[in-house]
Amino acid sequence: MSRNPPASLPRVRTAAQDAMRGARWWTLLDLERNLRSDTEFWRDLWAPSLAIAAHKVGLKGARSRLDEAIEAGFHQIDLFEPELSAAFGTDPDWKQVLERARANVPEPALRITAWPEPGPAAPLRLDRPEPHREPQLLPRLPKPLPGAWDTAKRLLGWTAGLWRHANTRINAGDALDVLEQVANGARYSCVEYSIVLAQGLNVLRVPARRVWLRRGDYHDGVGQGHAVAEAWIDDLDQWVLLDGQHGAYWADEDGRPLSLPELQARERPARPVHVGPRALMKDPGLWAAYFQHASVTGIAWEPEGFVPVFQDGQVLATERLVRDSSEAYPRLSDLAIGVTGLGGSPAVELKPVHPYAIGGTWNGEVIAAHGRQRFAQALDREPGEHKAAIAALTPYGPLASRELRWTAA
Structure with a gap:
């Protein structure tokens, strides 16, 4: 009826x-x-x-x-x-x-029983040039490779070879300004390497930010700090620390690239792996001492108490101060889901955490965008239990998948 x-x-x-x-x-x-x-x-x-x-x-x-x-x-x-x-x-x-x-x-016609949820973390701040400057920076960079890790290593080695290190600061400007000055013969410090590397990675759609490393007694003396960068590497599903000055990253005994929190937690210095043409780190232990204290773009952490003054009296400003480094390291392969309708049927909408996500996948198949309901997929209503492997999609491919489960009556 x-x-x-x-x-x-x-x-x-x-x-x-x-x-x-x-x-x-x-x-x-x-x-x-x-x-x-x-x-x-x-x-x-x-x-x-x-x-x-x-x-x-x-x-x-x-x-x-x-x-x-x-x-x-x-x-x-x-x-x-x-x-x-x-x-x-x-x-x-x-x-x-x-x-x-x-x-x-x-019984309800549908019940979603398991879904992914992003872990708790402070808001992510990347180190990017102004949007109108990105198209000008892109042609100056090496072409991206199919994988995020290969792209990051290529840019890391390229950055290290741009100039010979000198204790000179540009004091203002972005990566484009640094490159223009270097083309005119300027030489800069570790800070400028970190600017070029972090901003270049973001232009290539590899999430990156700058990192400030400090020795244990950084509030007095000289040579107490070092500037590097770190990037979320899609195909490694992790953050990796990258030293633009030395063209190097650090690896564990099995050759796995390491993040800054992993380096801070180690008892023995990790092995630096060089991909650039500059001088090797002759004393890894000396450089490992810089991992004792650190902050990144937008956030600093210190479990025992934060000293806000650097060696020369400079104030160490930070947008957010936390005690646990885990709050500074969101897993960018995470994604949330929303519930929406497609053609009158219940559907889930994928909401990636990754800032450069261009879509999503459902059991390995790319999800089409549906206007405002981006990356949405209708749920199978055939009676029984169902599951799907869902993932965010970036220019470098799908990220690590998460499981979605639901039942239909």
Whole structure:
């Protein structure tokens, strides 16, 4: 039967609602024939309401309308309490009536049972040039390779070979300014290497930020700091520390590239791996001493207490101060999901954490964008249990997948 009401039904519904509110029970009962044609609301609204009305005026068989509704699947007894219990609660089988109604509650058509959630972290701040400067910087950089790690290593080696280190600072400007000055013969410090490397990586859609490393007694003396960069590497599913001055990254005993928190936690110095043409780190232990204290673009961490002054009296400003480095390191392969509709059917919308995500994948297949409902996929409604491997997609390919589970009745 069609659930589209006839044109007169809205007026009947309004009259019935007014009669219910005004306790005009005979008026409501006079509308019963018309209300029975309201297939959308008869079972769940009008039948129990008419049962109450019939009891109020003393009609025999008043409960028959409620029994009819329960037989059809009505279960929302609580919406009509205490009136229903006041009317029929003394019936000998009332307890059984309530049990039949409760048994009518159907299983939900869909239930999402497991979904990914991003881990807690402070807001991510990357080191990027102004948007209008990115198109000018891009042609000056090496071409990206198919993989994020290969692209990062290529840019790392390229950056290290741009000039010979000198303790000179540009003091202002972005990577484009540094490159223009270097083309004119300028030489700069570790700070400028970190600027070029971090901003260049972001232009190539590898999330990166600058890192300031400090020795244990950095509040006094000289040579107490070193500037490097770090990048989220899609195909490694992790952050990696990159030294633009030396053209190097650090690796563990198995050759796996390391993040800054991993380097801070080590008891023995890690091995530097050089990809650039500049002089090798002759004393890894000396450079490892710089891992004792650190901050990155937008955030600093210090479990024992933060010293906000550097060796020359410079204030070490930071946008956010935390105690645990984990708050500074979101896993950029994480993604959240939202729930939306596609063509009238329930769907999930992938919401990647990665700042350069261009889409998502569903069991390895790319999800098409649907206007505002970007990266959305309808849920399979075939009865049973279902699961899908979902992932964010970047210019370098899909990231590590997460599992989504749901059941359909």
